[in-house]
Amino acid sequence: MATLADVPGAVVDDRGLRHVGSPVAEQRRLASGSALAPLGDRGVISVGGEDRRSWLDSLSSQALTHLAAGVSTEMLILDPQGRVEHAASVVDDGETSWLIVDRADVEALAGWLTRMRFRLxxxxxxxxxxxxxxxGTREAVSALSAVAPVWVDPWPDVSPGGWAYARVEPHPGSERDWAEAILDAAEFDRVIDSAVRGEVALAGLDAVEALRVAAWRPRVGVDADERLLPHEMDWLRTAVHLSKGCYRGQETVAKVHNLGHPPRRVVALQLDGSDNVLPQRGDEVRAGDAVIGAITSVAVHHEEGPIALALIKRTAPEGVPLVVETADGPLAAAQETVVPADAGATASIPRLPRLGRRRAAE
Incomplete structure (x- = not known):
């Protein structure tokens, strides 16, 4: 039976298919719907039973009690201080709630959910x-199976009960068409066999991540640390319902949003690509001589070139040039504000036009 390693040009590691020879070209094919991406770094948790949706509602940041079959959303599990512990993409098929989770977090989240069942x-x-x-695109993954659950990414639309901090229009994720299908082994093997025969084009995780970073889309396994509040990544858009019932961490979510400001905020960085140097997750970000934060995600985008997301101090100056301290030396970076410094206790803020892409500016 064919495996991903048998696909021509495939580079595979312990996370899955990284690329098939050209991550930049693979991004274009993914965005156009002409390629599919096997997501080996994702896992699946099923939640069955009559009480599943109201139970998940009571545990998570999202309103799920009345989630209709086929409607996609996402949820966060927070600690008592409102910090993000787990995240899951959620779609219900009328009988089962399907959770797509970063593979590294599946065991921990499944174990925690199991312990929280009680008598329900x-x-x-x-x-x-x-x-x-x-x-892949919604059309591309929906064509794989007539019965497979398909989760359609709601980002960056503001879900019912959510709130958007980013003020740019249009949002860079507004044209991103992204969905994920949950396939059984036979269906997945057919995809791989078709790719080996050259009938289906595949794209790797490097291409998937580049499109995600360019859309400012947070991911818990990459962008979160032990202190992350959902506000800091503009995650109230799609993962938090601000007027639902009680859940763990809700008090902090409400206080930060209504009365205060998140202590950190995410920025998008356009990196100097002249020396072909890329930072690593955790590399320090400086404004002048002051360390103001750290890199969370890095990618090379097919239009914008080298880009990154970084979490910085709320009070760090907006719009000024930044420097990323890499193992190969300092790297210049231009910042674009995602979560503004006054996010939180503010409403009715005017939207601003987004900065042009690098190519347009050159």
């Missing part, structure tokens, strides 16, 4: 060994 009619299963996730 719910059943939690880690299905990561027998179900597989494939990403």
């Amino acid at each position: 009619r719910v059943e939690v299963k880690d299905r990561s060994d027998d179900l597989f996730v494939v990403g």
Whole structure:
């Protein structure tokens, strides 16, 4: 039976398919719907039982009690101080709630959910060994199976009960068409066999991440640390319902949003690509001589070139040039504000036009 390693040009590591020879070209094919991405770094948790949606609602940041079949959303599990512990993409098929989770977090989240069942009619299963996730445009992944659950990314639209901090219009993620299908082993094998025969084009995780970073889309396994509040990544848009019932961490979410400001804020960075140097996650970000934050995600985008997301201090100056301290020396970076310094206790803020892409500016 064919494997990903048999696909011509495939580079595979412990996370899955990284690329098939040209991550930049793969981004274009993914965005156009002419390629599919096997997401080996995702896992699947199923939640069955009559009480599943109201139970998940009570535990998470999202309103799920009345989630209709086929409607996609996402949820966060917060600690008592409102910090992000887990995140999951959620779609319900009328009988089961399907959670797509970063693979490294599946065991921890499934274990925590299992411990929280008490006497409710719910059943939690880690299905990561027998179900597989494939990403692409909604049309591309929906064509894979007539019965597979398909999660459609709601980012960057503001979901019911959500709130947007980023003020730019249009949002860089507004044209991103992204969905993920949950396939059984036979369906997944057919995709791989078709790719080996050259009938289906595949794209790797490097291309997937580049499109995500360019859309300012947060991901818990990459952008979160032990202190992350959802406000800091503009995650109230799609993952938090501000007027739902009680859940762990809700008090902090409400206080920061209504009365205060998040202590950090995410910025998008356009990196100097002249020396072909890329920073690593955790590299320090400086404004002058002051360390103001750290890199969370890095990618090379097919239009914007080298880009990154960084979490910086709320009080760090907006719009000034920054420097990223890499292992190969300092790297100049131009910042674009995602979460503004006054985010939180502010409403009715005017939207601003987005800065032009690098290519347009040159």
